[in-house]
Amino acid sequence: MKKFKIQNISGSALLVMLLLTVVVIAMFFFGGETPMEQRLVADPSLSEPAQTDLLIYWMYILFGVTVAVTLVAAIYQLVTNFIDSPKATIKSLLGVVFLVVVMIFSWVIGSEQALAIPGYDGSENVPFWLKLSDMFLYTIYILMGVTVLLIIGFGITKKFK
Helix, strand or coil: CCCCCHHHHHHHHHHHHHHHHHHHHHHHHHCCECCHHHCCCCCCCCCCECCHHHHHHHHHHHHHHHHHHHHHHHHHHHHHHHHHCHHHHHHHCHHHHHHHHHHHHHHHHCCCCCCCCCCCCCCCCCHHHHHHHHHHHHHHHHHHHHHHHHHHHHHHHHHCC
16 A cells, blocks of 8 residues: 655645635625625625625634644654754744743733724723734734844845855
């Protein structure tokens, strides 16, 4: 019996997910409109596709699978690298430590002040969610800035070598 290579398995999984995505998107665009009595949209002149929930749930599934596969692969690589070279593995964890430090710093500087949002009556305008959203935004800004600085820095050092 022939052994499957990981490329064959991942390629097949990619094709299945791609075909399912095409089917879900086709159902979203060509699946008709939600009946008027079931619509969530307040303005009846706006379109509300019947398969919106299916599309959203499919995106959640894809996101969850992506996160799970990424975490499993990262942990597997970390363990195998630790067996081969513990010192290099500890050195590679510095990026994760930097990310955690940036996230903690971003949480600390995040604002707890409630936003004045006209027409919003939800329960998410509370200090926890406000600080969490600020943390993610500031983390993205800081990491993008560090990335741009590193690109410029490595470009300059490459010219002088």
